[in-house]
Amino acid sequence: MSQTKITFIGAGNMASSIIGGLVKKGYSAGQITATDTHQPTLDKVADSFPVVTTADNAAAAVRSNVIVLAVKPQVMEQVCTALKPHLAHKPMIISIAAGIDIRSLDTWLGNDLAIVRCMPNTPALVQTGASGLYANERTSDAQKAIANDIMEAVGIVQWTASEDLIDSVIAVSGSGPAYYFLMMEAMIDAGVAQGLSRENATQLTLQTALGAAKLAQDSDVDVVELRRRVSSPNGTTEKAIQSFENDNLREIVARAMQTCAERSKEMAKELGA
Numbered sequence: 042m043s044q045t046k047i048t049f050i051g052a053g054n055m056a057s058s059i060i061g062g063l064v065k066k067g068y069s070a071g072q073i074t075a076t077d078t079h080q081p082t083l084d085k086v087a088d089s090f091p092v093v094t095t096a097d098n099a100a101a102a103v104r105s106n107v108i109v110l111a112v113k114p115q116v117m118e119q120v121c122t123a124l125k126p127h128l129a130h131k132p133m134i135i136s137i138a139a140g141i142d143i144r145s146l147d148t149w150l151g152n153d154l155a156i157v158r159c160m161p162n163t164p165a166l167v168q169t170g171a172s173g174l175y176a177n178e179r180t181s182d183a184q185k186a187i188a189n190d191i192m193e194a195v196g197i198v199q200w201t202a203s204e205d206l207i208d209s210v211i212a213v214s215g216s217g218p219a220y221y222f223l224m225m226e227a228m229i230d231a232g233v234a235q236g237l238s239r240e241n242a243t244q245l246t247l248q249t250a251l252g253a254a255k256l257a258q259d260s261d262v263d264v265v266e267l268r269r270r271v272s273s274p275n276g277t278t279e280k281a282i283q284s285f286e287n288d289n290l291r292e293i294v295a296r297a298m299q300t301c302a303e304r305s306k307e308m309a310k311e312l313g314a
């Protein structure tokens with residue numbers, strides 16, 4: 042990693058989170074370049090970290106051996122085709138865009154690069170991210186290790202067996218934080234409806250979410266057993282869980298996640314090559 046020069050194309054939320062993680066882990070900021078078309082975004086990144094910033098994607102690309110594509114899916118084609126003439130040195134490409142497949146990236150970038158598709162999530166901002174990664178066949182083991190190190194700077198990394206499964210990663214962890222935020226919102230509102238102050242309901246809900254996740258991670262039993270341990274026979278939790286089951290919570294979750302993965306496939310058709 043020490044010889045790796047990384048350019049982030051697009052310096053928005055996700056890119057700045059990953060840059061923050063790398064710098065925190067001791068990666069030399071001088072080896073990192075961030076580009077953006079929006080000057081205030083570049084200024085914000087430059088104020089936070091001593092990285093090189095520029096609006097010139099091509100100039101940044103030619104001096105890097107890893108390029109992280111962190112722009113929105115809708116501008117990916119335009120960004121990639123403009124970069125193509127500047128990639129003769131064959132940098133590894135890491136794309137974090139939802140719904141843009143390797144075939145499209147290959148077409149736009151010239152069909153000869155190591156490409157890693159990566160799906161991070163916003164808890165990367167607090168170094169608690171979860172990323173799914175898939176590499177094309179041109180990616181060497183050394184390059185995969187670099188991609189792994191970059192994403193591990195902001196959380197855990199899981200490699201998938203096929204590119205298709207990146208859509209499932211989006212459904213589980215890419216979009217997943219929003220599901221938990223929705224659940225928290227619903228629990229806070231229900232607590233308030235039962236008479237708690239919003240402050241009480243919010244603090245109790247957030248700490249419960251954090252505690253449940255921590256317990257599940259640290260425990261040597263699975264989440265089914267952990268749920269069983271909260272639920273005393275004929276007690277309060279059992280009633281709440283029965284109510285969720287009667288209302289088909291599992292089906293509701295599965296349907297939402299199916300819709301999520303399908304949207305990624307649809308985006309690949311709408312925005313792809």
Ligand SMILES: NC(=O)C1=CN([C@@H]2O[C@H](COP(=O)(O)OP(=O)(O)OC[C@H]3O[C@@H](n4cnc5c(N)ncnc54)[C@H](O)[C@@H]3O)[C@@H](O)[C@H]2O)C=CC1
Nearest residue numbers: 051052053054055077078079111112113114137138139161
């Ligand atoms: N927000 C999320 O939860 C997640 C987002 N992603 C993916 O990450 C990517 C970036 O998302 P965010 O960081 O949330 O978006 P963002 O909007 O915060 O960042 C994108 C940045 O790209 C810049 N940009 C636009 N055109 C450019 C160009 N031609 N050259 C250089 N920079 C340019 C924009 O000014 C913006 O600052 C997206 O493709 C998204 O699918 C992946 C996982 C989670």
Ligand SMILES: O=C(O)[C@@H]1CCC=N1
Nearest residue numbers: 138139162211215216
């Ligand atoms: O909603 C989206 O399209 C992006 C990808 C995963 C999380 N946010």
